[in-house]
Amino acid sequence: MARNDLQGTLDLLVLKTLSQMGELHGYGIVLHIQRASEELLSVEEGSLYPALHRIEMSGWIRSEWKVTDTNRKAKYYRLTPAGQKELQKAEESFEQLVKGIRAILRYA
Amino acid sequence: MSMFRRLVNTFSRSKLHQEIDREIQSHVEMRMADNMASGMSPEEARRDALMRFGSRVVMRERITAADAATGLDAVWRDLRYAARHLRRSPAFTVTALVTLILGIGTNVVVFSVLNALVLRPLDVPRPAGLYNVVHKQPAYDNHSYPDYLDFQSKNSTFSDMAAYRLDTAGLGTKDAAYKCWYYRVSGNYFDMLGVQSEHGRLFHATDEHGPNSAPYIVLSHAFWRKHFNADPGVIGTTVDINKHSFTVIGVAPAAFHGADLFLWPDFWMPMVDNPDSQDTNFLSNRFTHNIWVLGKLKPDVTPQQATDNLNAIAHELARQNRADDGLSARLVKPGLMGDQLGDPARSFLAGIMLLAFLVLLAACANLASLFAARTADRSRELAIRLAIGSSRWHVLRQLLAESVLISVLGGALGTLFSTILLNALTRWQPFAEFPVHVAVSPDAEVYSVALLLSIGSGIVCGLLPTRQIWATDSAQVMKSGAAGTLVFRRFTLRDLLLGIQITLCTLLVTSSFVALRGMRRSLHAPLGFEPDGVLLAETDLHMGGHSDASIAQIRKRMLEEISHIPGVISVGIIDETPLGTGGSSTPVYRMGTIDFRMSNSAFGAKYFSISPGYLEAAGTHLLGGRDFTWHDDAKAPNVAIVNETFAHAMFGNTSPLGLRFALGEKFSYEIVGVVENGKYESLTETPWAAVFFPLEQNPDSDTSLMVRSPLPPAEILPEVRRVLAQIDASLPFVFHTWPDALGFVLFPARVATATLGVLGLLATMLAVTGIFGMAMYSVSRRMREFGIRVALGAQAAQLMRSALGRPLILLLSGSAAGLFLGVMASRLLAQIVYEATPRDPLVLAGVLVTMALLGFLATWIPAQRALGVHPARLLKEE
Numbered sequence: 014m015a016r017n018d019l020q021g022t023l024d025l026l027v028l029k030t031l032s033q034m035g036e037l038h039g040y041g042i043v044l045h046i047q048r049a050s051e052e053l054l055s056v057e058e059g060s061l062y063p064a065l066h067r068i069e070m071s072g073w074i075r076s077e078w079k080v081t082d083t084n085r086k087a088k089y090y091r092l093t094p095a096g097q098k099e100l101q102k103a104e105e106s107f108e109q110l111v112k113g114i115r116a117i118l119r120y121a
Numbered sequence: 122m123s124m125f126r127r128l129v130n131t132f133s134r135s136k137l138h139q140e141i142d143r144e145i146q147s148h149v150e151m152r153m154a155d156n157m158a159s160g161m162s163p164e165e166a167r168r169d170a171l172m173r174f175g176s177r178v179v180m181r182e183r184i185t186a187a188d189a190a191t192g193l194d195a196v197w198r199d200l201r202y203a204a205r206h207l208r209r210s211p212a213f214t215v216t217a218l219v220t221l222i223l224g225i226g227t228n229v230v231v232f233s234v235l236n237a238l239v240l241r242p243l244d245v246p247r248p249a250g251l252y253n254v255v256h257k258q259p260a261y262d263n264h265s266y267p268d269y270l271d272f273q274s275k276n277s278t279f280s281d282m283a284a285y286r287l288d289t290a291g292l293g294t295k296d297a298a299y300k301c302w303y304y305r306v307s308g309n310y311f312d313m314l315g316v317q318s319e320h321g322r323l324f325h326a327t328d329e330h331g332p333n334s335a336p337y338i339v340l341s342h343a344f345w346r347k348h349f350n351a352d353p354g355v356i357g358t359t360v361d362i363n364k365h366s367f368t369v370i371g372v373a374p375a376a377f378h379g380a381d382l383f384l385w386p387d388f389w390m391p392m393v394d395n396p397d398s399q400d401t402n403f404l405s406n407r408f409t410h411n412i413w414v415l416g417k418l419k420p421d422v423t424p425q426q427a428t429d430n431l432n433a434i435a436h437e438l439a440r441q442n443r444a445d446d447g448l449s450a451r452l453v454k455p456g457l458m459g460d461q462l463g464d465p466a467r468s469f470l471a472g473i474m475l476l477a478f479l480v481l482l483a484a485c486a487n488l489a490s491l492f493a494a495r496t497a498d499r500s501r502e503l504a505i506r507l508a509i510g511s512s513r514w515h516v517l518r519q520l521l522a523e524s525v526l527i528s529v530l531g532g533a534l535g536t537l538f539s540t541i542l543l544n545a546l547t548r549w550q551p552f553a554e555f556p557v558h559v560a561v562s563p564d565a566e567v568y569s570v571a572l573l574l575s576i577g578s579g580i581v582c583g584l585l586p587t588r589q590i591w592a593t594d595s596a597q598v599m600k601s602g603a604a605g606t607l608v609f610r611r612f613t614l615r616d617l618l619l620g621i622q623i624t625l626c627t628l629l630v631t632s633s634f635v636a637l638r639g640m641r642r643s644l645h646a647p648l649g650f651e652p653d654g655v656l657l658a659e660t661d662l663h664m665g666g667h668s669d670a671s672i673a674q675i676r677k678r679m680l681e682e683i684s685h686i687p688g689v690i691s692v693g694i695i696d697e698t699p700l701g702t703g704g705s706s707t708p709v710y711r712m713g714t715i716d717f718r719m720s721n722s723a724f725g726a727k728y729f730s731i732s733p734g735y736l737e738a739a740g741t742h743l744l745g746g747r748d749f750t751w752h753d754d755a756k757a758p759n760v761a762i763v764n765e766t767f768a769h770a771m772f773g774n775t776s777p778l779g780l781r782f783a784l785g786e787k788f789s790y791e792i793v794g795v796v797e798n799g800k801y802e803s804l805t806e807t808p809w810a811a812v813f814f815p816l817e818q819n820p821d822s823d824t825s826l827m828v829r830s831p832l833p834p835a836e837i838l839p840e841v842r843r844v845l846a847q848i849d850a851s852l853p854f855v856f857h858t859w860p861d862a863l864g865f866v867l868f869p870a871r872v873a874t875a876t877l878g879v880l881g882l883l884a885t886m887l888a889v890t891g892i893f894g895m896a897m898y899s900v901s902r903r904m905r906e907f908g909i910r911v912a913l914g915a916q917a918a919q920l921m922r923s924a925l926g927r928p929l930i931l932l933l934s935g936s937a938a939g940l941f942l943g944v945m946a947s948r949l950l951a952q953i954v955y956e957a958t959p960r961d962p963l964v965l966a967g968v969l970v971t972m973a974l975l976g977f978l979a980t981w982i983p984a985q986r987a988l989g990v991h992p993a994r995l996l997k998e999e
Contacts, residue, residue, distance in 0.1 A: 038147070038151075039144065039148050040147075040148045040151040040152060057173070058148065058173045058174050059173070059174060059175055059180065059183070062141070062144070062145070062180065062183075062184050063183045063184045066141075066184045066185070081151070083151075083154065085147055085150060085151065086143075087144075087147045087148075087151070088143075088144045088147070
């Protein structure tokens with residue numbers, strides 16, 4: 014049985030984004046998810062930052078203040094080894110979820 | 122790891138908030154830039170960026186919600202809230218703190234003493250399995266050296282057994298002479314206790330080869346530092362002990378001071394050595410009971426098995442030796458001079474601990490009332506908080522935080538004060554001439570007990586008012602205002618607590634009055650002598666290296682020359698000062714006894730050797746017959762003076778003058794005088810039979826010179842000192858006035874009185890604040906009601922009855938109960954304090970006046986407030 018919920022999905026999106034892009038600030042994560050999902054998904058700021066804080070507290074990501082290309086200070090997040098493992102687990106359980114939902118939708 | 126981060130976040134909250142703000146700010150700026158790039162006006166771009174976040178504060182809370190969920194943050198917040206609240210009501214906070222400091226401080230002090238004297242094992246490297254072997258009869262703790270050797274060699278239950286006795290000696294170096302207290306110990310003593318030397322070496326069982334074979338001493342660390350400047354070079358040098366040469370072979374570690382908790386000796390000497398050249402025979406005499414025996418049990422032997430084993434040996438010894446008739450053995454916890462001080466010290470301390478705990482309970486009861494009153498005053502605030510959705514648990518947690526915070530603070534302060542007091546007590550040396558220290562510095566156990574008591578009392582105080590919160594019906598409270606919520610008809614838990622508190626206070630006040638009166642009486646008790654105006658000069662003539670033959674001459678010279686000092690009325694010598702630190706007793710036999718064994722004796726009697734003139738100098742009244750003269754010497758027939766108890770026990774109502782008694786086959790004595798009864802060992806003893814022998818017929822090197830003079834001691838002392846120095850400058854004398862010397866016997870009574878006095882004062886203060894708090898509270902809650910009643914024409918007396926009725930009922934019933942308990946408790950007290958009896962009109966009157974005064978004091982202000990009620994103004998207020 015896959016452990017999954019909406020919160021878990023947001024965590025998965027954040028972790029996956031960071032694993033693909035290496036290092037990114039919060040705003041960058043919002044933009045990336047929007048762009049990569051071809052505008053289908055939009056992450057709200059109100060949900061993103063609590064999630065980032067919680068994920069950081071769990072030790073899956075690390076943060077660091079850096080200067081952006083446009084010369085602004087921003088907090089950049091990157092994946093930790095523990096986060097890498099967590100991402101793998103989250104992906105697997107998401108696959109399970111999708112499979113399960115698809116099975117229900119196909120049931121006739 | 123993440124737990125640690127949460128903890129850090131909790132304490133650096135404001136930093137975290139700043140960081141979140143900065144992060145959101147940077148996000149908003151980036152969004153604005155992108156918005157403007159896609160064609161929005163700056164104003165629109167900004168609005169859009171901000172809208173996405175909503176309220177900044179809510180955002181921040183949501184981000185940090187993860188931390189708060191752990192509870193740590195919540196506790197921290199509760200504590201800060203509690204601290205803020207307490208700061209806002211300083212009067213309440215200070216009252217509560219003072220109450221707690223007194224309550225917890227008292228307990229810490231008493232527990233430390235209890236811990237040091239009773240609970241803690243002996244402070245030696247290997248304390249496990251150590252027991253003193255004493256007799257079955259209480260307070261009969263010494264054995265003879267031959268019996269010790271038999272116990273040691275014949276038992277199968279102890280891994281080893283050592284012997285020790287306390288003695289005094291003059292220690293002389295090239296430059297100085299000191300009167301010292303030292304232990305004479307068996308050779309295996311240090312090894313059995315597991316002590317290693319700090320410098321040089323210690324002596325062992327292998328050093329002993331019969332009498333005077335090991336002329337070595339081991340110095341105590343303190344003595345070595347004080348008199349030898351901690352010079353390791355002293356090892357190997359010789360010192361004079363009572364004019365005999367001894368080699369210093371080592372220094373004991375600083376922490377080691379033997380097997381008695383109070384005593385700190387100056388040095389240790391093998392028991393087989395004898396610096397009193399005359400006192401030769403205790404090593405072979407089974408009649409001389411003067412050593413303590415300390416044994417170490419084998420690992421898997423129980424104390425009961427060991428006791429049985431020793432008693433079997435004792436039975437065998439009694440069969441073989443007449444001197445061991447009735448010999449028995451019992452094991453006691455070591456540390457209190459064998460067990461001489463054990464039983465009274467233990468029961469007294471246990472009693473005081475109980476009282477101290479009751480004081481703390483009273484303090485808690487007071488605090489609970491205070492908190493309850495406070496909760497009631499805040500009932501409207503609490504009701505509003507409950508109404509807008511705060512959980513009862515949350516409100517309770519906050520109140521608990523308040524009480525625990527205040528009790529931990531009070532406990533910390535109380536512990537601090539008591540630590541200062543205890544350290545002072547540890548440094549204190551109660552008797553100038555006696556090596557006693559009461560080492561009671563608090564240790565980890567004491568601190569943990571203090572912490573436990575603090576948190577415990579905080580929770581007790583905090584939980585008592587919880588019923589109020591649980592029962593709060595918020596709608597009802599807000600409708601009716603605060604006054605309606607409390608029922609005043611029923612007796613509540615608080616009333617019970619206050620009643621107990623008053624009872625306790627009366628008990629302590631009664632006990633301290635009884636003790637105080639007993640003390641006063643003991644200072645004027647018929648002692649059998651008159652200590653006022655007597656100067657004592659005590660020494661042991663063997664310390665000057667004198668033999669028995671020369672001792673008689675020296676004594677005569679001393680008496681002769683001192684009596685010529687102007688202002689001296691009379692002078693005499695006794696071997697042991699009555700009510701001093703020593704004293705011996707002997708079995709006495711009727712004439713005609715053939716078999717002189719202990720069980721055939723008529724009774725036991727204290728015995729002393731005195732010079733002619735002693736009775737006059739000491740102020741002991743001769744009731745019949747004559748005093749000794751210098752003609753009662755070794756060549757004259759044996760004579761004795763006895764006291765009334767002796768005469769009555771031996772001869773009933775016939776005059777004993779001219780009659781005889783015996784101490785042994787060849788020792789019979791003619792009674793030539795009868796003196797009044799006296800106190801010989803302690804003030805609380807039952808009258809002892811006592812017999813006095815002439816010094817010439819019963820010589821002893823212990824010498825206590827008594828000089829009676831109406832002049833102040835400061836004037837007579839230099840003269841006495843000068844005369845004695847002329848006779849023998851090398852003799853170390855201890856000078857003091859007799860009343861000062863009595864400090865030793867009065868010490869337990871003084872301690873008991875002071876302790877009870879302090880506890881009584883504490884309890885009184887707590888009771889006053891308790892009654893005051895309750896009366897004040899009940900008046901303030903009912904001011905409106907009183908206003909209406911006054912408006913309707915109520916009289917002052919009626920008002921008083923309803924305002925103060927309950928506190929007064931509690932005061933009366935509590936006092937009655939306390940007085941009853943105090944009377945019961947005085948029986949216990951009578952064992953420590955001389956003639957402690959509650960059947961003393963002054964005590965009873967004193968207690969009643971105190972309690973009445975206390976009640977008056979506590980209810981005066983509330984009564985004034987109730988009487989000063991102004992109906993019109995009060996009714997206007999609401």
